[in-house]
Amino acid sequence: MVGNILITGGASGLGRATAAAVAKAGGRPLLIDVNAPDGDADHIPADLSDREQAERAVRELAGRAGGLDGVVTAAGIDACGRLEDVPADAWDRVIQVNLLGTASVVRAALPYLRESRGKVVTCASTLGIRAVSDATAYCAAKFGVVGFTRALAAELAGQVGVTLLIPGGMHTNFFEGRDEQYKPGPDARLNQPEDVAATIVFALSQPQGCEVRELVVCPSTETSWP
Incomplete structure (x- = not known):
């Protein structure tokens, strides 16, 4: 059993x-998202660009569940375009949600995770290890998540398990609302999010003292890897 797992972007x-996979594995998903999820899962709405909202949501969900056994930071947004063409507020928000929101949630969850000797899985991207044009905000945020997570793993060694997930493209609504030039082409082969979620549950399910430190999970034809 994976226990009580807090999931951002749930x-x-x-x-x-990931929430569905956690529930299937016998765990209890606890969701933070600006939007309401389907069904009756435990959910607190919060804007992760607001640190106080993020921290409050973590504390409330942990209180409801009687603690946390894991955290998965799956929330993410993008703002495609050249640096001078993306509005500054939109550019900043990508950093705030993807990087600072990740740090805020993990920071707030640490007291509970230390008590349970739980695990953290952060969600970066293949664009967190390879930079491309027209993605300065997203690359900056996800490169930041990579560095944050690797430093966190060193900091929490022996206390809390830390896994860095580096996923490639997936069949989700992440690409909706973009200009056509920033959407996957008609022949793009993307992973199903359920398959990536299974790897997250695998990392969460490892016994104490055994950690999956980093996972790259991408389509076999992923253009941003290696």
Whole structure:
């Protein structure tokens, strides 16, 4: 059993798939998302760009569940375009949600995770290890998540398990609303989020003292890996 697992971005995409996988494994998913999820899962709405909202949601969900055994930071947004063309507020928000929101949630969860000797799985991207044009905000945020997670693993060694997930493209609504040039082409082969979620549950399910430190999970034809 994976226990009480807090999942950001749990109403859609990888977060929703992870919630389903956690429940299937006998765990209790606890969701943070600006949108309400389907069904009756434990959910607190919060904007992760607001640190106080993020921290409050973590504390409330942990209180409801009687503690946390794991955290999965699956929430993420993007703002595609050249640096001078993306509005500054939109650019900043990508950093705030993807990087600072990740740090805020993990920071707030640490007292509970230390008590349970639980695990953290952060969600970066293949664009957190390879940079491309028209993605300065997203690359900056996800490169930041990579560095944050690797430092966190060193900091929490022997106390809390830390896994860095580096996923490639998935069949989710992440690409909706983009200009066509920033959407996967008609022949793009993307992973199903359920398959990626299974790897997250694998990492969460490892016994204490055994950690999956990093996972790259991408389609076999992923263009941003290696």
